[in-house]
Amino acid sequence: MTSVHGEKSNMAEKEDLETLGEKLYSLIYPKHKDTAGKLTGMLLELPCPVLSRMLQDEATLTKAVEKALRALQLDQEPSNLTCKDEDDVSASSDSLGEQLFELVDVYNTGHSQKITGMLLEQHKEAVLNLLSDPKLLEEHVNSALKTLKEQNVEETDISDLSDTDDTEKLGEKLFSLVEELDPLHANDITGMLLEMDPAALQQLLSDNTMLKVAVQKAQAALDT
Template identity: 75%
Template structure:
């Protein structure tokens, strides 16, 4: 019951923010966003830029679903153009989940048949399930491929660092740089867990704060 009440409250708050700019699609857009994790929704309500970006992505996904149903009956050339567009739209929706692997996950999802991809664009719950499955697969691959590519690992660390910093900054803006630096000493799979699990991140930040306190 509590979860349902929370979602209902979040839904009302989201709807009231979305309605002024998107009267016709406010209900659909709110429904799509409500499939995101509660922690992400709470962040959106506090961060106008994040909410605007998510609404725009959901809106484009809605428009694309309509267009693609027409394109599906069109020429081969149109279909290849639509595939590029599908990739762009899918990437934007996948990126909302802040997994740190948006590009890889999008690539994995695009290997499915076009109808399946269209379904993902129009069904946020299904998309979330597929994103989680792809993330699990990537994590398993990560464990197997530990020392294969140093350069891509450095890029990945940079990306993880940016994502971590933006989350840590919300908890402790004063020490965000120091704390992020300390967390980046952890291995890649642990960092992904922190990004995926807010509670674990909070615990790690508190430990880092305690360590910083003892140094000063």
């Protein structure tokens, strides 16, 4: 009985992926006709919740497609990372870090920078493997996130200070956007929005529609 149930759930998952794939392909094709198939295949390696969010939010989809395009270009470029001199090596390490950060950031963990830093401590070959294997990357991201949560209890005041700096920067960006929507209550609304998760705040900064909705909710709360 269990094996039959398992097969049914696998079939359901395949059907869900096919449906998601068709929807993604139809959205990607108009802008990327030549690579739509490859891009869709790469995005389908991501977890279903992330895919669903892409279908609902054009900004998230565009960001993910850009990352997939960069990864494709990286695969097509001839590998010329053989050590010419130290500058070249450091430059290639920087670009690896940027590519890795962009892929890690898709998971919206709220700790993209820390996780990227942890993953970059591995050998270069291991990092390249992560860039080319989304499932392996997902495992490493989950593992790093677990480690971060375990370490969170032991974190020192220094990390709290850096978190405070990050919150201040987010607050400044958020305030300037909120001020355009509601100059009178910008301070109060920004304060309320800053109580959200950093990942959710980043989404508000990149998606004006979501920001407007959040501001309207805050205005309603202020009116009560």
